[in-house]
Amino acid sequence: MRTPPRRRVATITLAAIAFGLATGLGACAQVGGAPPTPGESQAAPSPGVEPVPSGSPSAEPSAAPGSSPPATPTPAADGTDVATRNGTMRIRVPDGWQVDDRSGLEVGAEGRQVWANRLTLRGPGGERLVYADGPGVEAASEASDARTGVVVRREIAGGLAAVAFWEQPPDGMFVPCVVLLRPDAEPSGAAVVAFHGVERAHALTFWLEEEAPRFATQVQVEAYLAAPEVARALDIMATVRLDLVDPFALPADVGVVAGGTTLLPFETSNGTSSMLVPMEWRIDEAGERVAAGGGELWRNRVTLALPDGAPVLVYADEALLPPGAPPGPQWRIGEVRPTADNWEAASWAVEREGGRPFVGVGLTDAGGGQWPHGTVCRPTLCRAFGSAPLTGDDVGAEHAVAWFASDLEELLLLTVASLDALHDDPARMPPD
Numbered sequence: 361m362r363t364p365p366r367r368r369v370a371t372i373t374l375a376a377i378a379f380g381l382a383t384g385l386g387a388c389a390q391v392g393g394a395p396p397t398p399g400e401s402q403a404a405p406s407p408g409v410e411p412v413p414s415g416s417p418s419a420e421p422s423a424a425p426g427s428s429p430p431a432t433p434t435p436a437a438d439g440t441d442v443a444t445r446n447g448t449m450r451i452r453v454p455d456g457w458q459v460d461d462r463s464g465l466e467v468g469a470e471g472r473q474v475w476a477n478r479l480t481l482r483g484p485g486g487e488r489l490v491y492a493d494g495p496g497v498e499a500a501s502e503a504s505d506a507r508t509g510v511v512v513r514r515e516i517a518g519g520l521a522a523v524a525f526w527e528q529p530p531d532g533m534f535v536p537c538v539v540l541l542r543p544d545a546e547p548s549g550a551a552v553v554a555f556h557g558v559e560r561a562h563a564l565t566f567w568l569e570e571e572a573p574r575f576a577t578q579v580q581v582e583a584y585l586a587a588p589e590v591a592r593a594l595d596i597m598a599t600v601r602l603d604l605v606d607p608f609a610l611p612a613d614v615g616v617v618a619g620g621t622t623l624l625p626f627e628t629s630n631g632t633s634s635m636l637v638p639m640e641w642r643i644d645e646a647g648e649r650v651a652a653g654g655g656e657l658w659r660n661r662v663t664l665a666l667p668d669g670a671p672v673l674v675y676a677d678e679a680l681l682p683p684g685a686p687p688g689p690q691w692r693i694g695e696v697r698p699t700a701d702n703w704e705a706a707s708w709a710v711e712r713e714g715g716r717p718f719v720g721v722g723l724t725d726a727g728g729g730q731w732p733h734g735t736v737c738r739p740t741l742c743r744a745f746g747s748a749p750l751t752g753d754d755v756g757a758e759h760a761v762a763w764f765a766s767d768l769e770e771l772l773l774l775t776v777a778s779l780d781a782l783h784d785d786p787a788r789m790p791p792d
Contacts, residue, residue: 444477445611448493449562451481452599458482465614465624468495471642471665473624475610481596487589489596493562494607497552505530508547509578511585514594515543522597523547524590526581533574534581538593540564540600553602560607564600566593608639615639618774619767627782628660629790632677633743636778638771640667647790652679657786663748664775671748672768673721673775679786681735681742691731694764697777699723705776706732707769709760716752719763721772723779741784745776
């Protein structure tokens, strides 16, 4: 499932940039300048993934290959220690600062759900430290042609450095930056802390203004980086400790364990439905806007695949979906389980002469003993949830009885039966 460890160099992908636009994680730190607009309000945190009881504990923190174990933080003169929910980072937050935690599960580039930490520390004067790790904080081989100059550099425990420096891109202007780096890393506004052999990268920047200030001379930008706000930011950044845990480490209260498998909550793009998905499965979302009645509706389509990429379940919803037709007289029903909405998840098999059976699991509202056609409808929205085309050859079952006793049948039943209809408005669009 996991890709081999690979060397990472500093950059931030589009997902991290999108988080930065909302919270302040930009190309460089932004300090000083005009105060916040009087009366300006901060957006309320988006609802995070609802924790599911009986979660499995996260992995124990461990040091990166070739690095020393994480050091114990040296407490600042005031403040409170704050840690990410899955133990990847700790920092000392000064008294009077607020922590906005918008962490949650996200689908990573490989289609697997991963815990993504997104924390913003806000000071009383509007200054902000923004931390992120997980999906969207990725390092890749992109070189910058900007010239840089370090103004202040503080070596801190754990093989890190808090650095205030400037960048001069090709347009000739000077941009101030305050970021967390590895000691051997070149200064970069797209700052990521990554260690060889560790697949989770970390980013921490300091900023204040909505847009990064730009200066015409090096003297101006270095004076800007000598401001008290920068010194205070460096003091706080010096308390950071990164615990380089497994990249798939989860908070202890996220996920459920069934039959030795951890399942994680997943929600469709526009929030119509939620379900539990085995944590090692891949998720491929292909939702789209569709024209309808002079307006637009949202159509969800989610394919769930095994770790090797083989698709096993497909979920879809839209205003109208046709039910599946029974395959003939030779079908059999296995176990039937209720859903939260009084529908049912049912396993089935169709015996074939001279071959292994067709098998699967489907959602139904037809009642026990009826063909699980895979589609249920309410007045404004239909949902379909059932198996991708599977045969006994795909699942290693020579006959229906073997399929009904298999581990994969159990996982498919768990996933389909976990479906929870949250709303039935196909005109509700995913958040930007």
